[in-house]
Amino acid sequence: MFSIRFIKVVFILVVFFQNSYAQSGSLLAQILATADEQISNGKYSQASALLKDALTQAIKVNDKKQEARVYDLLAEISIKKREFKDFKTYDAFAYQLATQLKDTTLLISLNNRKGIYYMEEGQNDLATMHYNTALNFSLAKKNTKKLAEIYSNLGSLYLAMGDKDKAINNFFNALKLHELNDNKRGIGETYSNISSVYYLMGKVDDAINYQKTGIAIREKINDKPGLVIASMNIGQLYLLKKDYPLAKQQLNQAVAYADQIENDKLKASAYAGMSTYEILSTKNYQSALQWQTKAIAICEKIDDKQLLSRLYVSAGNLANYVKDSIASVNYFNKALDLSKSLKNKENISNAYVKLSEFYNTRGNFKKAYDNYKQHIVYRDSINEKSNLSKIEEVRVKYETEKKDSEILKLISSERLKQLQIEKQEALIAGNVLLAKQKQSEIELLFKERQLQDFRLNEQNEKIKIQNLNAINKEQLLRLAKTEQLVNEQQLSAEKTTRSLLIIGFAMLLLLIFGVFNRYQLKKKLEQQTALLAIRNNISKDLHDEIGSTLTSISILSNVSQQAIDVNVVEAKKMLQKIATQSKTIQQSMSDIVWSIQPNNEKIENLAIRMREFATQTLEPLHINLLFEVDEDLQKTSLPIDYRKEILLIYKEALTNICKHANADTVKIGFIN
DSSP: HHHHHHHHHHHOOOOOOHHHHHHHHHHHHHHHHHHHHHHHHTOOOHHHHHHHHHHHHHHHHHHHHHHHHHHHHHHHHHHHTTOHHHHHHHHHHHHHHHHHHHHHHHHHHHHHHHHHHHHHHHHHHHHHHHHHHHHHHHHHHHHHHHHHHHHHHHHHHHHHHHHHHHHHHHHHHHHHHHTTTTOHHHHHHHHHHHHHHHHHTTTTTHHHHHHHHHHHHHHTTOOOOHHHHHHHHHHHHHHTTOOHHHHHHHHHHHHHHTTTTHHHHHHHHHHHHHHHIIIIOOEEEEEHHHHHHHHHHHHHHOOOOHHHHHHHHHHHHHHTTTTTTTHHHHHHHHHHHHHHHHHHHHHHHHHHHHHHHHHTTTHHHHHHHHHHHHHHHHHHHHHOOOOHHHHHHHHEEEHHHHHHHHHHHHHHHHHHHHHHHHHHHHHTTTTTHHHHHHHHHHEEEHHHHHHHHHHHHHHHHHHHHHHHHHHHHHHHHHHHHHHHHHHHHHHHHHHHHHHHHHHHHHHHHHHHHHHHHHHHHHHHHHHHHHHHHHHHHHHHIIIIIIIHHHHHHEEEEHHHHTTTTOHHHHHHHHHHHHHHHHHHHHHHHHHHHHHHHHGBBBBHHHHHHHHHHHHHHHHHOOOOOEEEEEEEGTTTTTOOHHHHHHHHHHHHHHHIIIIIOSSSSEEEEEEO
């Protein structure tokens, strides 16, 4: 009676702790969701405070998954605030936990963010590597939301590298997936990115239209960080069209939004936009200088090299306007050096053309000509990779596919409504047969729609694979070029030494070959014989132990299919048997693979596996386990056959103990 009460008490305590743990996990998940939303809205301090509390709770309840997620979000805040030291710390913790947990979703996020970090630092090869790693994980996981982010980031990377064709392809791939997931924030961001491509191709009106669409979406969801970027970009476009009232309105909005969030980079960008407005519209160079100085001070503080490379060009122009030649040249050269370190062809080309204009106005035509030639070299290398007709082709293809899909869905929806009406009319009229016919047509139409969706998803998968193949080919080509260069350098350095060594080694090898040839041949034959024996044994084990189980599973599958409509209970029993036998096959395969691995030859390794099996088997039955291993035996090696047979006998014995012995304690030992 006491034991039954004790079991009930233990059971109640277990349930209590399980419920407490579940409630704690649910609360943590809510906190993380709130913090994620605050990060999206630029409220980094509030999010950081929440996350630090969540981290304490996650560590307290030993919830590794939530702990990893907290570090992931803290890393996100750090990179947005450009606090790279903190970013690296949080990223390292998150990566370690994600690897331990084999959390693919988190690994996608971490690799994607590392790509952003390396892109900001101008290390395009490392950025590409991490983006591709995230891309591979996302394709395997079929995580279309993250996949859209990665395509968008790859587009930005190619844009920085001057390859607008690849950039626009990736941006439209991102747009399709964002629309598939109804991700408004992602859709708004992608429209802004596409606008940037059209601006760089000189299509200002198209760029403005895309920015307007993006702004409308971002306003609906109150995406303030996104509105800073979009308002600033469209303000710059209005400046190009000399529509100064609209430009000022948008740029003022960008500053207002930037002052509401904790993102120094966006503030600097908004201030720089106002500086450009003062230069082009009011010619108020003093006001422009104040805005520009504020923007540069922020960027130098956060070490934002990408933005600084553009701001230095603007500062050079401004210094030129106020007749400060020394400051102007210094700013232009700073911009040029920084852009080269970042390998940003657009910014390099821009710095060269501004230097050319500077020297031309001062009559130094040689320097003007030299800088202009460099500008042409970079401009032409960008244009080689950027074809407006190809970009338009990608846009037309996207819009056509989208319209076709919408037309099909509209036709399908209208037909469904009509069939539903006809079905109701048939039921009212008492025509059951006609009603069933209409129901069948409805079901068929639903299946057709599912098929259309499947084909659309299949088409998206093909696009993803094509992009991945293109990226992989490009990486392989780069790797091949690098290897070729390294090989050529090594060959050049070692050519003389190698010639001398070849003669000496040739004579030595001939001698060694003559002496040991027969010995090596004999050893090789022995190894092949042993390998063949191992293969035969494995083949026999697989045939004997697994073949019959697979046959049984096949029979049970067929019988369960027939029984599922007749006797659901019996079908469930058969499916349970299939699951049990599948688990048995898996365990058998695991034992065979474990037994043939060379690093498991010690008794120490065998004891570890036996202890694991005993723990998994006995703990659920509340049977105590005493497991002892003589230290003198631990380093003793066992042949493959011995390991396998001992393990199988042991598992059978332990299973019989559980079934028949009714034991309270089981003692297992390796005794010399």
